[in-house]
Amino acid sequence: MRPAARSGTERGADPMDALNALVALANFVLIPAMAYGSQLALGALGVTLIYGILRFSNFAHGDTMAIGTMITILVTWGLQALGVSLSPLPTALLAIPFGIAGTALLVLGTDRLIYRFYREQKAKPVILVIVSMGVMFIYNGLTRFVIGPNDQDFDDGTRFLISARDFKAMTGLDEGLALKSTQAITVVTAVIVVALLFWFLNRTRTGKSMRAYSDNEDLALLSGINPERVVTVTWIIVSALAVVAGTLYGLDKSFKPFTYFQLLLPIFASAIVGGLGSPLGAIAGGFIIAFSEVGITYAWKKVATYLLPEALEPSGLVQLMSTDYKFAVSFVILIIVLLFRPTGLFKGKSV
Template identity: 65%
Template sequence: MDPVSALVTLTNFVLIPGFAYGSQLALGALGITLIYSILRFSHFAHGDVMAFGTMVVIFTTWGFQAIGITGGGVIPTALLAIPVGIAVMIVYLLVADRLVYRFFRQVKAKPLTFVMASLGVMFVTNGLTRLFIGTSERRFEDGERFIFSVRDFREWTGLAEGLALRSSQAITIVTALLVMAALFWFLTRTKSGKSMRAYSDNEDLALLSGINPERVVTMTWMIVAGLVVIAGTLYGLDKGFRPINYFQLLLPMFAAAIVGGLGSPIGAIVGGFVVAFSEMGITYAWRRFFTHLMPEDMAPDSMLQLLPVDYKFAVTFAILVIVLIFRPTGIFRGKSI
């Protein structure tokens, strides 16, 4: 038995990828829960908006590389392009709000009307993304690929099992933590953040207190723009960019927001990691891990994989259904759907 090698295997194939993927889902789910709690509708265009913002970052990255502006070491050029992507996304979301959502707010339309409107925005955004960048996969990472590789780890430790930490994974985890900390500081320590929370808790009382609803809406879209561009860029650096992949992310992000509790930022973060590790754990082949923990004559013969990787979204859907049936308010008792 070799528990150290088992831990290394678990870290390499489940823990590190799970934390990176969970961080990406958490950032996306934060945007969904902000829109739901403040603007009071489910934003079904979220995945395609994320793809559009990432596309802008990719084009900016290529432009920077063409004129000689690049990152250094493990820092990819795409991180330098994120502010441009956020600026464009702020404009895009504010224009979409003025042209589509604002009218329905003024007439106090039902939430289902907003959902249908967001589907229209989704189709338009998806079409624009496919028109400008196409449907094939795009890789836009540069710089050093690994913080340390499997070979480096084996040389350092002398272990048979290897462990690698990709630059995209480390950048994702660190960036996500910084963004989450900055968001919580904004919501709890600034006047604008407190006005957003007040508007979310009680719209009528917030209006009587002199809070400008249009200003709250504008700030919400600006924060969401930052979250979707950062999350989309980190996901693209880690797994590559294809528009269809971002559409498929819509289910895990919504599941993360609902599992944690819609309207709860902490819940969105926790839900992101719950969904990520559930997908990783159920679709991972555990044979190698348990082989290190059991005597040689008792080593498992099967792959010990509950579901193939192709069924990871089925895991997310199952989690979503279970939560909606038994605890529709989520872990942190957010707003039920």
């Protein structure tokens, strides 16, 4: 209780400090996790749709995202060469429809050539998982063959919606809040895509027929629903989801084939935490995984410094785990959820 320590500003009691802490939290945890969560949710939606309707976990999903993003990047370069631009938005947004079309064609071709045979044989879903491993190898090889294994940065839009400096000037706070345009685009796009998807699944005849097929294949057949049409529509939707998720991730971070392959684990974790086959679960799972990954690997020192009195100020980084363990986080969350709810959070609300 030295009197000297009490002079000056009382840390932790100042309302500005609380605001600063909040801004720091938003800047380093909330905003990045929202963006990452949206990307994971879109990826997990694709996995969960395939699981619900085609009844297997698609190991090639990460590489479908990679190949779709690659097509988008190639078209983006083409558009840029033609001088087309969407400034201040990234040109890639214009290229996404082409990416979706290309990916859908590729994926439908794969289905005709490969997956359909096993459906006709009434192969067990596990066999389709092994088949998807083969497809994974091929897509992975194709992506690297065409665009190479290296990083590609294809974001040509305005970098920031709000830069840290502008924010500081605007608010007078010590802490800056940067909102990257790609983060804003990610969240907005994800909301639109998810709303469209839910409207489609719950309100349209085709969407309902997909849910019916997922629920009971033979009865769908008896109702006059054409299974092959359901499967085709599913692959098209999944292609769209994969390309949008992949492109948003690439814009927000960068495009590298191997990173996309590795996204498979957090994406599966999201889909399973939410309850495989449940679209709502996939979204919830995506955000749960993203927030825990970012939260647990974030160094909380900054936020703690604002909030705690000086005497209690942490000496270390207050980082629960190094960022290299982010996969471990998704995994531990997954195990905890499965221990308590073996069917995931949204059981029975299947596609």
